[in-house]
Amino acid sequence: LEEGARSCLLRFRHRLEQDIKPSYLMDHMISDGVMTVDEEEKIRTKPTRKDQSAALLELLLMKDNRAYISFYNSLVKESYDDLADLLREDLPSVLSVGGESGVQTVLSEGGVPQRPVVFVSRPELVNRVREKLYRLQKDPGWVTIFGMAGSGKSVLAAEAVRHHGLIEECFPGGIHWLAIGQLEKPDLLVKMQSLCFRLEQSLDPQTLSRPPNSLDEAKERLRFLMLRRYPRSLLILDDIWDSTVLKAFDIHCRILLTTRNRSLTDSVSGAKYEVGVQSGLDESKGLEILALYTKMKPHGLPEEARSIVRECKGSPLVVSLIGALLKDKPNRWCYYLRQLQQKQFKRIRKSSSYDYDALDQAMAASIEVLPDEHRELYKDLTVLEKDIKIPAKVLSVLWDLEPEEVEDILQEFVDKSLLFVDSHHKPYLYYLHDLQLDFLVEQNRTQLESLHSKVVRQYQQHYRDGPPTSGDEECLYWIRFLTYHMAKAGLSQDLYSLMFSLDWVSTKSQIMGPAHLINDYVEYGSILDKENSEVRSQFQEFLSQNGHQLEERPFPDVVQLALSQPHNSEVYRQARLQAQNRTRTG
Ligand code: ADP
Numbered sequence: 001l002e003e004g005a006r007s008c009l010l011r012f013r014h015r016l017e018q019d020i021k022p023s024y025l026m027d028h029m030i031s032d033g034v035m036t037v038d039e040e041e042k043i044r045t046k047p048t049r050k051d052q053s054a055a056l057l058e059l060l061l062m063k064d065n066r067a068y069i070s071f072y073n074s075l076v077k078e079s080y081d082d083l084a085d086l087l088r089e090d091l092p093s094v095l096s097v098g099g100e101s102g103v104q105t106v107l108s109e110g111g112v113p114q115r116p117v118v119f120v121s122r123p124e125l126v127n128r129v130r131e132k133l134y135r136l137q138k139d140p141g142w143v144t145i146f147g148m149a150g151s152g153k154s155v156l157a158a159e160a161v162r163h164h165g166l167i168e169e170c171f172p173g174g175i176h177w178l179a180i181g182q183l184e185k186p187d188l189l190v191k192m193q194s195l196c197f198r199l200e201q202s203l204d205p206q207t208l209s210r211p212p213n214s215l216d217e218a219k220e221r222l223r224f225l226m227l228r229r230y231p232r233s234l235l236i237l238d239d240i241w242d243s244t245v246l247k248a249f250d251i252h253c254r255i256l257l258t259t260r261n262r263s264l265t266d267s268v269s270g271a272k273y274e275v276g277v278q279s280g281l282d283e284s285k286g287l288e289i290l291a292l293y294t295k296m297k298p299h300g301l302p303e304e305a306r307s308i309v310r311e312c313k314g315s316p317l318v319v320s321l322i323g324a325l326l327k328d329k330p331n332r333w334c335y336y337l338r339q340l341q342q343k344q345f346k347r348i349r350k351s352s353s354y355d356y357d358a359l360d361q362a363m364a365a366s367i368e369v370l371p372d373e374h375r376e377l378y379k380d381l382t383v384l385e386k387d388i389k390i391p392a393k394v395l396s397v398l399w400d401l402e403p404e405e406v407e408d409i410l411q412e413f414v415d416k417s418l419l420f421v422d423s424h425h426k427p428y429l430y431y432l433h434d435l436q437l438d439f440l441v442e443q444n445r446t447q448l449e450s451l452h453s454k455v456v457r458q459y460q461q462h463y464r465d466g467p468p469t470s471g472d473e474e475c476l477y478w479i480r481f482l483t484y485h486m487a488k489a490g491l492s493q494d495l496y497s498l499m500f501s502l503d504w505v506s507t508k509s510q511i512m513g514p515a516h517l518i519n520d521y522v523e524y525g526s527i528l529d530k531e532n533s534e535v536r537s538q539f540q541e542f543l544s545q546n547g548h549q550l551e552e553r554p555f556p557d558v559v560q561l562a563l564s565q566p567h568n569s570e571v572y573r574q575a576r577l578q579a580q581n582r583t584r585t586g
Contacts, residue, residue, distance in 0.1 A: 002105065005068045006061060008090035012083075013057055019083060020075070022052040028074035033229065034067035035059075036204055064202050065105065103164050108424045109202065110175040112158050112236065117414075118292045118320060120285045122156065125277060129160035129256075132273040136234070136254045137170040141270045143255070146262040147277030150317025153258035154238050156277060160256070161234065171254065173233030179387040182241045185215065186523075188248060192218035199225045210547065211515045215248055223251040243267040280314025289316070293323030294330055304333035311340045321366055324416045328369060339365060363439045366418055374409060378418065381432060382440040383451045383485065389422055389429035393474035397462045398455055427473060452489035456482070460494075467507050479511045483520050487527060495524060496531045500539065502574040506558040509543070514550040518543050538569040 001009075009016075022043060029035040039059060046052045060071055072091060075084040108114075132143045145153045161167065161175050178195050180188075193211040196218065200209060212218035226233065237257040240246060243264050249255060250268040257264070265272045280286070284298070286309030291298040312318035322336050367375060377399055384390065392410055396403045410430050413419035418436060422429040432440070444451065459478060467482075468475035486495040498504050499520065508517050521528070521540045528536040542565055549556045559582075562575030 001061065001063060001068055002065055002090075004090040005065065005087075008087055009057060009061060009068075012086045013054075015086065016057060016083060017050055017053045020053050020056075020080065021049065021078070022056045024078050025071065025074040026056065028077055029067065029070050032066075032070040032073070034063065034070045034203065039204070063204075064109070103162060103167060106167055106174055107158075107162060110236075111177040111198070112161060112175055113154065113177070113420075114422070114424070115159070115162075116155060116320065118289055118323060119155075120281065120288045120292075122152070122159075122281070122285070125156055125275065126159050128275045129156060130163060130166055132275060133160060133166060133234070133256065134170060135271070135273055139271060140252050140254050142257065142265045142268065142272045144262065144265055144272070144274040145256070145258045145277060146260065146274060148260055150315050151277045151280060152316040153277055155316070157236055157238065157256055157258050161236070171232060171234040173230045175234045175236065176230075177236045177238065179238045180241075180245060181239050181386055183245075185244075188245055189215055189218060190519075192222060192248060196221050196225065199230060203229055211519070219248050219251060222249070223253075226251060226253040240264060280312070281309070281316055281319065282314060283309055286314045286319045289319045290323045290326065293320075293327045295327075302333050304337045308333075308337050308340060311337065321363060324418075325366055325369060328416070336365065363436065364443075366416055370412075370416070370418075374412065377409060378413060379440070379444060379447075380451060380454065381419075382437075382444045382448065383455055383488065384432060384437065385481070385484065386437055387431065388477075388481075389425075389431040390477055391427045391429055391473040393427070393472075394477045395430075397474075398458050400458060400461075429473065448488065449490050452485045453491060455485045456489050456491055456494060459485075467504070469507060469511065471511055475511065479508050480516065483524060487524050492527055492530065495527060499524065499528060500532070500535050500570060502558065502562055502571060502578070505539065505543070509550040509558075510555045514543050514547045518547070535570045538565070538571050541565075542569070542571045 026035060026040045026043065030037060030040060043052050043055045043059070046055050060067060068087075069091065072084060072087050075087065129143065129145060135141065136143065145157055147153050158177075161171075167175065176195070176199065178191060180191060183191070189212075192215070196212060199222075212221045226235070232254070234254045234256060235249065237245070237249060237255060240257050240259045241261065243266070246257070246264055246268050250270075252270065262274065262276070265274075281289070283306065287298045287301055287305055290296075290305050290308070291301055294301075308322055309319060312322075318340075322340075325336060326332060367378060370378060377395075380395075380398060392403055392406045395401075395410070396406045399406060401409075407428075410419060410421070414421050414430070418432075420431050420433060422431065441448070459482060463478070468478055483495060483499065486492075486498065505517060508520075518540065521536060521543070525536060542562060543550070546561050549561060550558075559575045559578045562571045563579060565572040565575070
């Protein structure tokens with residue numbers, strides 16, 4: 001829910017509570033699909049009309065803009081004109097309402113990345129993509145943007161949908177961005193799970209449905225969501241490598257995808273359109289980027305500028321990386337040009353994913369200019385998962401530095417195009433470009449274990465007295481990824497003791513819901529089984545039997561639940577111990 005709307009609801013809460021009759025309003029909201037029957041029933045169980053109103057407002061505060069608009073409309077329909085007037089002013093500007101800020105809201109709700117800090121327009125390409133997207137107005141289909149690494153496909157895809165008319169006329173159901181990248185089947189399932197989760201959450205943040213278990217199930221879930229709950233929306237799949245991925249999304253919806261492989265959509269059905277980003281930026285745009293980074297006028301740039309653009313054939317990525325370097329070392333034009341040129345003689349074709357050799361060099365060069373101590377810190381980012389955004393506080397634990405100091409360092413990385421920041425989010429969230437992460441992993445291949453260990457050890461040091469439970473972004477990161485880091489670090493012992501602990505089960509399911517936890521037992525099953533496969537299955541069993549209760553709020557007493565496990569189960573044993581402790585301490 002938009003800030004303005006939220007604050008408006010809070011301001012007029014008492015008046016609304018006094019006056020409204022929730023049952024009528026809820027009927028409208030259910031038929032608008034912004035509220036479920038379950039939620040309605042929960043509210044109806046409240047004793048008085050006023051309690052019910054309060055509960056409805058409470059629920060509304062957790063919902064999205066659409067729910068707010070539906071609530072507003074239902075006030076109008078039920079002739080609460082005075083109340084509707086109070087809310088009108090702060091009506092969120094989504095979809096058919098509003099202009100620029102409406103577009104921004106739709107895009108950021110759908111996870112569409114923002115423009116890079118230094119940005120040049122490519123009107124001809126953008127228009128070609130938009131023109132194809134308009135063909136999806138009436139019917140589902142696929143639009144492919146293809147081209148090589150770093151040619152600006154993702155930026156282009158995000159830019160194409162940054163258009164009020166297009167969203168309003170073609171995709172009033174919203175725009176949903178999903179970063180894919182190179183992945184194996186299980187990872188694809190996780191991505192699809194998280195997409196379903198996101199889509200379901202924004203309709204209905206309270207119920208947590210079980211994540212789909214298989215690709216087929218995920219596909220069906222998504223088909224339903226796109227058809228029934230998000231009709232006329234656009235799904236953007238960024239960086240697809242494999243046609244099996246596309247098959248999972250072959251559900252008769254509207255899709256924009258970016259890829260290096262032009263022929264991917266051959267294997268799926270429906271209307272298909274494509275736009276190639278075959279050449280890089282033309283010289284003037286390339287120079288414009290260099291000029292923006294170095295704060296010079298394009299015609300005042302040195303002669304090398306032109307050669308740099310030519311040397312990398314206008315690759316937006318390479319020009320941007322070098323631009324960012326020059327921003328700090330403005331007298332290194334000649335040096336960076338030479339680096340690029342030398343590359344031509346040393347064509348080291350690596351197994352890594354870049355088609356573009358110069359990329360490695362440009363990337364390595366960006367890292368080399370960091371002061372030594374910051375280079376080490378940057379290296380620590382190797383352990384992040386793709387597309388995961390983290391708040392500075394996580395790194396403050398990892399690096400054992402004050403949050404403010406961490407923010408300054410991260411800002412430095414951002415300024416050097418080594419890191420991206422999502423500044424829509426408070427606190428800011430930071431993330432790496434896929435290529436940067438690939439590069440880091442490649443560079444630090446032999447140290448992955450120790451880098452992950454460092455994360456775990458720093459966490460353990462910082463949270464000696466128990467895991468964080470605040471539910472803020474930092475807490476969520478640890479609760480979600482601690483097991484991942486332990487597994488990657490090869491710290492099996494730590495992983496066993498964490499995952500074979502009823503306390504952890506209780507903490508994690510309270511904060512993230514049981515689905516994530518079950519996922520962990522499946523994902524790390526083979527590691528856990530080396531210690532004790534029975535205990536592993538006892539925990540898993542416990543979770544699948546009680547998944548439903550663990551989704552309930554208020555959160556149930558896990559010890560009580562666990563006491564009904566078979567008496568030879570480790571889950572039972574720990575619960576009994578805790579129950580005894582409770583009686584002892586009163
Ligand atoms: P691809 O998806 O083709 O691999 P991206 O769209 O991710 O490439 O672009 C790679 C990088 O190139 C971006 O992070 C950005 O720094 C730069 N870039 C791409 N397009 C532009 C643009 N229009 N203006 C400025 N920089 C751009």
